[in-house]
Amino acid sequence: MNNDKIRKLSGFVTLKVTGSGGERFINALIREGISVWNIARLEKEVLSMQVLVRDHAQIRDVATEYLIHVEILDRSGLPAFLQRVKSQWGFIIGIILGLGLLYFLSNIIWHVEIRGASPELEYKLMKQLRELGVYEGGLKFLVDDPQALQKTLTSLNEEITWIGVENDGTAFFFQVVEKERPEVEGPEPPRHLVAKKEAVIVDYFVEKGEPVISINQFVKPGQILVSGLIGQEDAPEVVSAKGKVWGKTWYKSEAQVKMKAKTERLSGNKYEKRFLQIGSLRIPIAGMTFADYNNKEVNEVIQRLKILDWQLPLAFVEQTVYELETVELKYTEDEARKLAIEIAQKDVLKDLSTDAKIVNHKILHERMENDTFKISILFDVVEDIAVEQMIR
Template sequence: MKKNWNEAFFGHVNVTIKGRLPEQFINLCVKNGITIWDIKRIDDKSVSCSLLLSDIRKVKPVLKSTDCRIHFVDRKGFPFLLKRLLSRTGIIIGMVLFLAILFVLSNIVWRIDVTGADPKLESEIRKLLKKNDLHVGAFEFFLPSTEDIESYLSGKLTKVTWLGVSKDGTTYRVDVVQKELPKEDKQPGPRNLIASKKAVIYDIFVENGQAAVEPDQVVQPGQLLISGMIGNEKDPKFVGAKGKVIGETWYRSTTAVPLKSNYKTYTGNTYTKHQLRLFGWDMPLWGLEKKPYKTFDREVTVKPVHFLIWDLPIAYKRITYRQTEQANKKLTEEAAVKAGKEAAYKKLKGKLPDKAKIISRKVENKDVKDGVLTLKIFYIVHENIAVQNLISPEEQQEKIEKAKEKEKEKEEKSQDN
């Protein structure tokens, strides 16, 4: 009889059947659905065969009815292998510890690569990562997601144009594109400094070139401030004008502040659920309340489990509920004016050059309508209004020549008269 395909898994035994009617024993086994194979005759009163381990109990009545005895020769299959292993606890403990160590090592950060950053910036990035608990030897289950790490670094670093965080196995990678500051031209070509906007000249500092304006003078956009031409008209020289022209400029802004507003605040109370995800199904481990708070923000973190280079269909899932509450805020007109001034100041400050100074501000108009205070504010600012404008020595020379010709023509006319 053909042996069953699952004999290796469920286990089987090789036996010898001895008795007066061994053939009748075989016939009754087949009749009763007992799987039997590898039947060989040894002599007139004995045969050898193989039986499934699960059919041994079914064989006992057949043995009695045929007056036969069974003798076990060999035992094979997974159940017997497992029994032998269990009898050797040292091997079992060693295997379990080995797999546990591999599992732990597969979920630990072993390397952090930072590319595209100079040594100083790389050191700063590694310090920020360490503050965020990301370092060599950290356990991945307790680390924030790569998106959160990326947002954290982007908010802290001002010298980068772009930053990306990715993960490959046990390695984290931080790719950086640094801001390239324009290199200062050590030997600038001929150029003037002209006004970038309308202003009243407050102060002027000339490092190279010749001043073309004076303090308290009103200038228009594009007007010459510091000339790159020095010397006299007979022998002019052209240089790269350099300096600062501090102008008094003016700005107006309109800001609206609601006197009544609703906003969401966090109470500080949190509730965390811990779950084990198996093949897409979530099994609760700790925290069984469905909705711990009436109003809340929900944050879900899923950490997949790795084993060597494979991603297992197992993941650790953490759900954090942060309790919130709605609050109503009412402002007096005085407080709303103060808040509007601060908001407008920050907004203007973000648009101005780094070293610009806001000298004064004045509320020109305030109006309350439909619960909203509208402010119109006037600002006086001191800022550098000088911008570079390249000049061509040939063109300037032509202008000088034309001016000389006009003067000659005027002199000739005056002499004729």
């Protein structure tokens, strides 16, 4: 009702009207064009009614004329509300100040933490951060956003590879990754390079020292490849031999492959279940199904409920059940051979350094035995065969 809104906005009062002839008084009021509402009789000669505040003076005049006593019982509407608010001004100011203080405090940086930095770098960073406005007691809204901060810090410090900036509420965390400086090597002790295994030299590269081998030479373990003694034979100079010697070595490996194999794989069918776990009791919540697989794999995600650091005996369990299907694999002889060679290759390389390379392979022997393909292979490998040996 629009009328109602006008009344509330301009304010109205509840009057207690005492006197005989209340009806005539009301008739007189409405004749004057005064709006009156919610008239009720409280007692025999007492009425209550509501009128607009602005009509109050006029009502008083009419009341005197009709020998009626008027008394205000209650004030309502916006003006009265404002007046009430005014009387509680302190309280309102308190709330506003409180909210303001809370906002202000939550914008103060309470904690700055630098992780992963050496003490001197940490000190330097702290100093730079203070200039950027990041310090305990600083104001958060004066600080750039984390990305900009990260950029500034990275450009300011060359020794930093990466700095992670995280702003968690009123705390700032910096995760620093320092550049690793190559260690300054001290003077190397005098040494030879000797062969570690039987090999035929394929190639060599000598940085320091005197090579005493030639390509295609067969060497035995312990044989000197690069000598640390250079110069004249009677007055040799001792150096730390350095270099790489590539030698061809041989490895024999065996592998077997079953011609028929059974493996299990996911069929793609799955369903999800959810439980509420109380202690060790599980109550299913969702995903009630009667579908069950003969062969299945169950993946469980348990979310434990925590209050601060206190572990509740409650947990949500999300289970995903996957169906497994059995697949029978059958190989032809060619496939089996290929697979066996691969297996054997991996077997050989796993014990060697990463720069070792298989250059050739020769099948020594292969046979079929009880549905199993067995093979033995000789691999030619080129690898660095040099190891250091001190000169005493």
